[in-house]
Amino acid sequence: MPAEKTTQKARSDSARAALLKAGRKLFGKNGFLSTSVNDVAAAAGMSKSGLLHHFSSKAALFEAVFEEEEKRLVAQVAADAAEAPGAEARMKRGARALLDALNDPVSRQITLIDGPAVLGWTKWRKIEAEHGIALIQATLEEARSEGSLSSLPGAAFSRMFLSALHEGAFSIIEDKSQRPAVEAMLDQMIGGLFEQG
Amino acid sequence: MPAEKTTQKARSDSARAALLKAGRKLFGKNGFLSTSVNDVAAAAGMSKSGLLHHFSSKAALFEAVFEEEEKRLVAQVAADAAEAPGAEARMKRGARALLDALNDPVSRQITLIDGPAVLGWTKWRKIEAEHGIALIQATLEEARSEGSLSSLPGAAFSRMFLSALHEGAFSIIEDKSQRPAVEAMLDQMIGGLFEQG
């Protein structure tokens, strides 16, 4: 690799990436409260001031980490679900994929535990809506255009479903034997929707 | 009111009560992060040291506030639900009562938003299980002894149901017109349980 003259954008980008990576690791492991700006900066090989140059505050850094994590999760779920044929099957498959993804305590800490408290309910909700909820809604739209669902349920359904899914993930983490019961419950919620559709 | 010689227990009790009241108010209004120990102590007419004499830390104070709030909510819901005849009706009635109770932003902030982040997931879960979940489970037990439910669902059901309920409350707060959809969804979850029971 030639010693290339580092452009500012490159430096900036790689610094940001390092900060996001370190932030994800530390926030995810120790939680927002127990992680100091200094810790994150140090883990990214930088001073606190450097970090605050890229992100205006600790909360702003967390928000960026949170949004990245949300994107990652949704992409993963969507990719897995895409393999299933038909919207109903994709819903069920996606649910299982998210149950798996939320096994990761880092993901849980960031998206479900610290998220609402740090960002505030309103912003948390907004970001969730743009990612997770949007995926569910899109799948339901597909279902309708496939003809397997006549009336599109309101946003409340997607949220309640996703919330039950989150909680199911927690239940499974505490007691793995609950997984079939959780999946059954989710399938029933989905099924009920498609029956009456 | 005669100037009674204040016993220590009386002083202590009223001080604790004042701190809990002030804590609920401030934590509920501004969130845990934005509330200082000093603020709470001052609002309770006391110094920071006084507060820390009664509660070993800021988190300990929050935990006490949280648990009190949880008790309050459950008592309120249980009292309302008790009027309905039959376990299934009590479930549906209780769900509506909680939707109403969670209209209060103070209750929401404390129990749903700050709770998990401040107490940590494990402790939050444990306290929730002792109150909210316990009420649901008890009602389901009643249903079985009434004969309207043969197989008792596992804890996962109660949690997922409660979680959907919480989320439904949020949806309604954002858009009141969603209330019927939310209630329908909850009733369906309950109904599905009793049908197959």
Added chain:
DNA sequence: TTATTTACCGACTAATGGTCTGTAACTTAC
């Protein structure tokens, strides 16, 4: 080549959670 902007550092400030020491009021032992 000069001027400006950008990435970053070190020193400082302000706020805050928690500790330590002291004191007055209450309580228990005698």
Added chain:
DNA sequence: GTAAGTTACAGACCATTAGTCGGTAAATAA
């Protein structure tokens, strides 16, 4: 009733930490 012990606080102090403020060196624009 009084001495000894305990309890409910207050105030001073300490350590951590989020965020600000110059300053410097590298990169970019003029």
